[in-house]
Amino acid sequence: MKKVVISGTGLFTPSQSISNDELVAAFNQWVQLFNAENAQAIEQGEIEPARESSSEFIVKASGIQSRFVIDKTGILDPKRMVPHIAERSNDEPSVMCQMAVAAAKEAMQRSGRTAADIDGVIVACSNMQRPYPAMAIEVQQELGINGFAFDMNVACSSATFGMQTAVNAIQAGSARSILMVNPEICTGHLNFRDRDSHFIFGDACTAVIFEEAEKATSNCQWEVISSKLVTSFSNNIRNNFGYLNRADETGIGAKDKLFVQEGRKVFKEVCPMVAQIIGEHLAANHIAVEDVKRFWLHQANLNMNLLITRRLLGRDATDSEAPVILDTYANTSSAGSVIALHKYQEDLPSGAYGVLSSFGAGYSVGSVILRKV
Numbered sequence: 013m014k015k016v017v018i019s020g021t022g023l024f025t026p027s028q029s030i031s032n033d034e035l036v037a038a039f040n041q042w043v044q045l046f047n048a049e050n051a052q053a054i055e056q057g058e059i060e061p062a063r064e065s066s067s068e069f070i071v072k073a074s075g076i077q078s079r080f081v082i083d084k085t086g087i088l089d090p091k092r093m094v095p096h097i098a099e100r101s102n103d104e105p106s107v108m109c110q111m112a113v114a115a116a117k118e119a120m121q122r123s124g125r126t127a128a129d130i131d132g133v134i135v136a137c138s139n140m141q142r143p144y145p146a147m148a149i150e151v152q153q154e155l156g157i158n159g160f161a162f163d164m165n166v167a168c169s170s171a172t173f174g175m176q177t178a179v180n181a182i183q184a185g186s187a188r189s190i191l192m193v194n195p196e197i198c199t200g201h202l203n204f205r206d207r208d209s210h211f212i213f214g215d216a217c218t219a220v221i222f223e224e225a226e227k228a229t230s231n232c233q234w235e236v237i238s239s240k241l242v243t244s245f246s247n248n249i250r251n252n253f254g255y256l257n258r259a260d261e262t263g264i265g266a267k268d269k270l271f272v273q274e275g276r277k278v279f280k281e282v283c284p285m286v287a288q289i290i291g292e293h294l295a296a297n298h299i300a301v302e303d304v305k306r307f308w309l310h311q312a313n314l315n316m317n318l319l320i321t322r323r324l325l326g327r328d329a330t331d332s333e334a335p336v337i338l339d340t341y342a343n344t345s346s347a348g349s350v351i352a353l354h355k356y357q358e359d360l361p362s363g364a365y366g367v368l369s370s371f372g373a374g375y376s377v378g379s380v381i382l383r384k385v
């Protein structure tokens with residue numbers, strides 16, 4: 013079997029960022045507007061009053077301090093609370109494509125690869141800007157890559173599922189090198205009027221170059237030792253937005269056409285599942301948990317990551333063992349664990365093991381064991 017390496021990673025971070033205090037101020041203004049507009053119905057007990065959010069709660073419940081976003085103004089306008097992203101003509105690159113190209117160019121530069129070296133593009137993320145043509149084909153066109161391109165979506169686990177797909181393609185001989193990108197505009201599916209979740213997401217895009225180990229030349233490479241993917245159906249993280257919405261007008265604009273979750277249940281069910289899957293995956297590859305120098309975990313909630321690493325290690329992980337980026341990025345869905353890899357990979361020595369893991373809607377869990385070349 014051909015050995016496959018990650019030979020370069022890239023990251024696009026939007027220029028705008030929203031602090032918890034800014035987000036909470038806008039949310040609380042909306043609460044006051046909502047309660048004033050509905051004063052009579054609230055008085056008569058017909059509807060519940062909206063309740064204020066707080067920065068203290070957000071930090072305690074999630075570890076998030078701020079998030080990068082494509083558009084700050086629209087989100088912070090209490091009368092709108094949706095990013096402004098203007099429609100573009102079909103002749104202009106789409107927003108997702110632009111993010112993807114920026115991240116891809118960095119990954120290509122780091123891997124020392126040009127478009128001519130790459131045979132396939134996978135766009136793996138939670139939400140595609142449109143159903144077709146595939147986002148990946150637009151990215152392929154913008155970068156001048158030959159071969160094939162396709163989109164895939166496994167929500168927050170899209171990157172790890174994309175990684176296994178990329179490795180499989182190279183090992184099967186259908187591509188010499190694959191570019192996988194994860195453009196996530198999570199603020200587009202977030203209900204900024206939902207007190208339980210208005211703070212959890214941000215926007216970013218990551219990119220990863222995979223290629224045959226024996227041809228790779230970059231100075232920071234990670235061999236993909238093994239990947240393990242698991243799915244188990246759950247409605248606890250769900251979004252009912254889709255092309256059939258127009259076939260029943262009664263549901264258009266309803267809350268379930270955006271991200272909805274049972275946060276507590278997700279926390280309780282997903283953490284033990286992830287710890288068990290990573291533990292079993294390492295054992296199956298005869299790697300002791302203590303020999304793993306770094307866990308690049310999905311970046312949704314700090315308390316989830318602390319719990320998962322505590323279960324695995326039997327103690328608290330150090331910041332170096334399980335780096336945190338969700339404090340400034342929030343949950344960027346599939347991009348999160350790859351941002352952690354991108355930012356925290358140079359310092360480890362040759363031969364060091366790391367585990368990149370995603371988890372989220374589906375449920376879906378991915379565990380990818382890497383070894384520094």
Ligand code: COA
Binds near residue numbers: 168
């Ligand atoms: N501001 C202030 N208080 C808030 C609040 C807010 N924005 N949102 C909820 N609260 C209150 C609740 O009303 C509740 O108080 P009460 O018991 O007096 O009614 C209390 O805080 C606890 O609420 P709860 O929903 O149980 O909070 P939590 O500690 O479970 O944290 C999440 C909520 C969403 C942060 C947490 O469950 C979580 O992160 N789960 C993981 C899900 C996830 O990240 N999924 C992404 C895909 S993997």
